[in-house]
Amino acid sequence: MSDRMKDVTRETGCAELGGAWRYPTGLNVPSYLTEPKCGRFYINSDKGNDYGTKAQSPSWLYALDGNRMVPGHDPEHLGGDAWAADAAITMMEKENWSGMLVTMGGIDKAGHMWGAYHDDGGKPGSADEQTHLPFVAKYADEQFGRILSKLKELGQLDETLIIITADHGATYAKEFHGNDAVGGGDYNWYYGKTVNSEDYNKPSPALKPLIDTGNVQLSYQSTSIQTWLKDNSPAKKHEAAKIMRTLPGVAATYWRDGDHFTLDAAPGQGTAATLSATELAWWKKHGQELVDTMAADNGPDIIGLLADEVGYGVKGDHGSAKQSDQRVPMVVWAANIQAEQPAYAFRTVDILPTVLKAMGIRQDQPGDGKAYSLKFR
Numbered sequence: 001m002s003d004r005m006k007d008v009t010r011e012t013g014c015a016e017l018g019g020a021w022r023y024p025t026g027l028n029v030p031s032y033l034t035e036p037k038c039g040r041f042y043i044n045s046d047k048g049n050d051y052g053t054k055a056q057s058p059s060w061l062y063a064l065d066g067n068r069m070v071p072g073h074d075p076e077h078l079g080g081d082a083w084a085a086d087a088a089i090t091m092m093e094k095e096n097w098s099g100m101l102v103t104m105g106g107i108d109k110a111g112h113m114w115g116a117y118h119d120d121g122g123k124p125g126s127a128d129e130q131t132h133l134p135f136v137a138k139y140a141d142e143q144f145g146r147i148l149s150k151l152k153e154l155g156q157l158d159e160t161l162i163i164i165t166a167d168h169g170a171t172y173a174k175e176f177h178g179n180d181a182v183g184g185g186d187y188n189w190y191y192g193k194t195v196n197s198e199d200y201n202k203p204s205p206a207l208k209p210l211i212d213t214g215n216v217q218l219s220y221q222s223t224s225i226q227t228w229l230k231d232n233s234p235a236k237k238h239e240a241a242k243i244m245r246t247l248p249g250v251a252a253t254y255w256r257d258g259d260h261f262t263l264d265a266a267p268g269q270g271t272a273a274t275l276s277a278t279e280l281a282w283w284k285k286h287g288q289e290l291v292d293t294m295a296a297d298n299g300p301d302i303i304g305l306l307a308d309e310v311g312y313g314v315k316g317d318h319g320s321a322k323q324s325d326q327r328v329p330m331v332v333w334a335a336n337i338q339a340e341q342p343a344y345a346f347r348t349v350d351i352l353p354t355v356l357k358a359m360g361i362r363q364d365q366p367g368d369g370k371a372y373s374l375k376f377r
Contacts, residue, residue, distance in 0.1 A: 001025065001068055004045050014038035017077060019046025022068065024087070032094060033087060041087065043067045043079040052127035054182055058315035059113040059127065061178070062185035069109035070130045071139065081106045081136070085143035089150045104143060106136035108167070112185070116170035116316035157335060161358060163351060164331040169319025171223050173311025177206040177248050178221070189313040192218035192228075204312060209243050216240075221312035223320035225250065226300035232256075238264070241302050245271045249310035252283065254291055254303045261291045261303060273307040275322070282323035290321040293368075338375035346372065 002025040007013035014021045016038065022045040024033045033041045045066035053059035064070060067079025078086070081104040088102045110119065110133045121134040129135050144164075151157040178188030179202065190200035191207060203211060203219070210216060210227065215236060219227040225244065229236055237255040241264040244253045251273045254261040267283065268274035275283055283305075291303055308324065311317040319325030330346055332354070349369035356363050357371040 001043075001045075004047075004065075014042055017042060017044045018074070019044055019049060020066070021045050022066070030091070030094070032090065040077065041083065043077050043083060044072060044074065051131050053113060053131055056127065057180050058115060058176075059131065060182045060184075061180065061188065061314045062109075062112050063182070064109070064113075064131060069105050070128075070136070072130075080104075081140045081143045085146050088147055092150055092154060092156075102147065104140045107133065107140055110136045111170050111316040112314045114316060115172045118172040118174075118316070160334070161355065162331075162333045163355070164329065164333075165348065165351065166328050169325040169328050171311065171317055171319065171322070171325050172309055173223075173313075173315050173317055174309035175249055175307075176311055176315060178204045178312045178314070185314045189221055190219070191216065191221075194218075206248050206312065209246060210240065213240065213243065220300075222318040223306050223311055223322070223325055225304040225306070225312065226294070227302050227304075229301045232301045237301050241265070244302055244304040247272060247304060249273050249306045249312075250304040251275050251307040252287065252305040254305075256295055256299060256301050256303075258295070259292075260295050261288070263288070264302075267307075273310065276308050279308055279322050279324065283321070286323075286326075287321050290326075332374060334374070334376070336377045338377055340375065342372075344372075 001022040004020045004022060005013065006020045008015050008017070008019060008021070014037070021042055023042045043066065045068060047065045049066045049072075050064045051070065054063040066072075067074075067077070070080045071078040071082045072080070084102055084104050088100060091097060091100065110131060114132060119133040122129050122132045130139070148157065151160055178184060187200050187202040188204055191203040191211065193199055204221070207219065207221070210219070215230050217228045217230045219225065225247065227240065227244070229240055241253045241255045244250060245265045250271050251267040252271060253264040255264055265271050267280055274280070287305070291305070294300060294303065305321055306312075308322065319328070328348065347369065349367065350372060351369070353363055353367060353369045353371035354374065358374050363371070
């Protein structure tokens with residue numbers, strides 16, 4: 001989607017869209033998606049069109065701004081997952097396509113706004129139903145069904161490998177340490193200046209001990225706290241990690257040591273919080289390997305893993321290194337694939353090498369994933 005277009009005059013804008021609007025943009029966008037101007041793939045994106053999500057907690061932390069993530073009520077310009085499915089179907093009809101990534105973002109948005117699995121679906125007198133998880137999950141399923149129907153209509157279903165997955169797990173921040181205010185999500189998630197020169201300078205008071213050191217360049221808070229330091233010498237990393245231990249909800253702390261992270265304090269051993277017995281067992285088995293995936297040259301200098309159902313960003317937050325947050329749905333389907341539930345752990349990084357192997361394409365660049373053999377009949 002483009003940036004928000006505010007020209008809504010009848011002569012030069014898309015007045016019929018009901019306020020500010022967006023249109024398809026990117027690299028080599030086909031003209032049949034962008035023309036005619038103000039056609040089907042142009043949607044309302046007015047900040048005033050928030051479906052009530054800006055008027056109540058917790059949705060006001062990450063409120064809607066038009067129909068990017070929800071379909072809306074204009075049948076000629078449906079947004080959200082209907083927009084994504086319509087674009088995919090149109091491309092299938094017009095292109096000699098061989099691969100496609102279709103992102104349906106409604107579930108992500110609703111989960112962040114209302115508290116992931118804690119969303120009750122809306123009560124009488126609450127915000128528009130389509131902003132809630134039960135609606136958007138069913139709606140996404142319907143749009144996916146439309147894509148399958150188009151594949152069948154085109155005679156391509158039996159020769160298509162389909163993968164359904166998600167970009168992250170989720171947790172409900174029963175214990176919340178962010179600022180609960182309109183637009184608070186961005187400032188709860190970030191502190192510092194981004195590469196786009198955006199200033200996030202209204203951090204949660206819970207971060208004050210860390211920020212008061214004067215050595216924080218950037219910090220990202222979700223279901224873990226990841227902090228980049230101005231002076232990232234070993235002594236300063238150790239100093240910051242000790243302060244990280246004291247922040248509310250922090251159960252384990254680490255500092256980056258080259259290509260891996262070194263444990264600073266384990267759950268309940270000098271940290272402000274601990275993990276449940278189940279999560280502690282998972283942490284002992286997998287915590288280190290998951291944290292080490294962030295040990296790149298541009299990775300954070302210190303990390304604080306949070307306890308169960310603790311969050312800083314929004315009420316429904318991104319998955320962390322905990323078992324409950326690592327459950328990302330993964331379905332691999334083809335017409336002639338043998339149904340099974342593998343005993344091994346299949347990870348997101350395994351998708352690409354597995355697809356390449358199934359298609360007989362040699363992987364000529366190294367990766368972190370493993371190529372598994374799919375069982376075809």
